[in-house]
Amino acid sequence: MFERGSRIIRDPKVFDYDYVPPKLIGRDEQLKAMELLFRPLAEYGRSCTAVLMGPVGTGKTAAAKCFCRELAEHCSKEGSPIEVVFVNCRARNSEAAVLLHMVQHFDRGFPDRGFSPDQMWRALRQQISGEGKDIVIVLDEVDILLKKNSMDLVYQISRFTEGGPDIGRSVSLVMISQEPLFDLLDEASFSSFRRANSVVFDKYDMPELREIVLQRANAGILPGRIGEEPIDMIADSASEYGDARMAIELLDRAANMAESEGADEIDAEHVRGAKAMIYSTVSESKLKTLDRSRMLALLAVSRAIRKQPSISITSAEKTYAVVCEEYGETPRKHTQFWTYIQDIEKLGVIKTAVVNEASGRTTRISLPGVPSKVLAEKVESLLEKASE
Ligand SMILES: Nc1ncnc2c1ncn2[C@@H]1O[C@H](COP(=O)(O)OP(=O)(O)OP(=O)(O)O)[C@@H](O)[C@H]1O
Ligand SMILES: [Mg+2]
Numbered sequence: 001m002f003e004r005g006s007r008i009i010r011d012p013k014v015f016d017y018d019y020v021p022p023k024l025i026g027r028d029e030q031l032k033a034m035e036l037l038f039r040p041l042a043e044y045g046r047s048c049t050a051v052l053m054g055p056v057g058t059g060k061t062a063a064a065k066c067f068c069r070e071l072a073e074h075c076s077k078e079g080s081p082i083e084v085v086f087v088n089c090r091a092r093n094s095e096a097a098v099l100l101h102m103v104q105h106f107d108r109g110f111p112d113r114g115f116s117p118d119q120m121w122r123a124l125r126q127q128i129s130g131e132g133k134d135i136v137i138v139l140d141e142v143d144i145l146l147k148k149n150s151m152d153l154v155y156q157i158s159r160f161t162e163g164g165p166d167i168g169r170s171v172s173l174v175m176i177s178q179e180p181l182f183d184l185l186d187e188a189s190f191s192s193f194r195r196a197n198s199v200v201f202d203k204y205d206m207p208e209l210r211e212i213v214l215q216r217a218n219a220g221i222l223p224g225r226i227g228e229e230p231i232d233m234i235a236d237s238a239s240e241y242g243d244a245r246m247a248i249e250l251l252d253r254a255a256n257m258a259e260s261e262g263a264d265e266i267d268a269e270h271v272r273g274a275k276a277m278i279y280s281t282v283s284e285s286k287l288k289t290l291d292r293s294r295m296l297a298l299l300a301v302s303r304a305i306r307k308q309p310s311i312s313i314t315s316a317e318k319t320y321a322v323v324c325e326e327y328g329e330t331p332r333k334h335t336q337f338w339t340y341i342q343d344i345e346k347l348g349v350i351k352t353a354v355v356n357e358a359s360g361r362t363t364r365i366s367l368p369g370v371p372s373k374v375l376a377e378k379v380e381s382l383l384e385k386a387s388e
Helices: 026-036 039-044 060-077 095-106 116-131 142-146 151-161 206-220 228-239 245-263 268-287 290-305 313-326 333-346 374-388
Strands: 051-055 082-088 134-140 171-178 199-200 310-312 352-358 358-366
Touching: 026 051, 026 060, 026 199, 039 060, 039 313, 051 060, 051 151, 060 082, 060 134, 060 171, 082 095, 082 116, 095 116, 095 151, 116 151, 134 142, 134 151, 142 151, 142 171, 151 171, 206 228, 206 245, 228 245, 245 268, 268 374, 290 310, 290 313, 290 333, 290 374, 310 313, 313 333, 313 358, 333 352, 333 358
Parallel strands: 051 171, 051 199, 082 134, 134 171
Antiparallel strands: 310 358, 352 358
């Protein structure tokens, strides 16, 4: 145990979930936009608001952290330090939990239980006015809260941002969301959130992802342990989603695989292995969106296809009848099965193509990205979990 030092990984912390690199790749425009929106705070201590929007893994959280870090440095140099309160709304997914987190930011000893929201709001107000600093509240993944109709929290905070005699200092708010927030907010109540305050984060393209992987490899991997090719492969795989988190996770897993094999460097096969592992988590979150009927159809496809490159819809349907019997369901008619197959294709798990065969035109189903056995096992376990 522990007999040998690392051969591949220099610093595993670089791959941690909350690691923020010293410089972000390709996000100058967004950081500049945030700087403009927050100029009133930096210069006059006035409250500001910003909404950061964009798909998964596009650097919203990282950019908010980077920006707040620099803003805090700037403000303290100017002699008017700020206090940043960062809340992840997914981790604390009720209004009361978010509120409690904010109160506990100022008072670690504040009890977890026993206070009503009203009392907590009062406490927060007092804490903010007693803090003697301008405050920046960041509500990360706020869409999750808003989708549960939890508007009130955002509304209450936006009343803070509008000031009032008992607050004394300015309160600024940054909201981060994967979805356009304005669809989720009732605009009349949020006059302070103008569309002009949005900062949009687009998916990363392949060259940007390559840079991001390279930056992380330089920080986290020992010199000479990863070549150009695996870096390109990783960037290429993640570019389908434009997701930097996926790229970094691939690098991390490939590095760990190479490390545990005792390899001298990370090669293409390690990246393939990492992809297979990630695919199973990506697809799991996709698969969970399927209902029971569609899961059964998918299970039939994955059992019928085995080692063949593709199967006809007819043979999938035969297996489907067997699968339904096994799970105590009545198989649906052909047209219904066909719509199930189309729905599953929309998720990107299977592919269909119409081909001419001796017997006429038929639809063939293939499974491009995942071993059929892995998929069948995954669907079986999801079906089991769902029936628990
Ligand atoms: N421009 C970038 N340069 C370097 N690293 C980046 C960049 N953008 C994102 N990353 C890294 O990619 C990972 C994912 O980024 P981040 O968590 O900021 O995404 P996000 O947009 O908040 O995603 P989600 O919507 O899922 O919360 C993090 O490890 C982050 O440090
Ligand atoms: Mg995020």
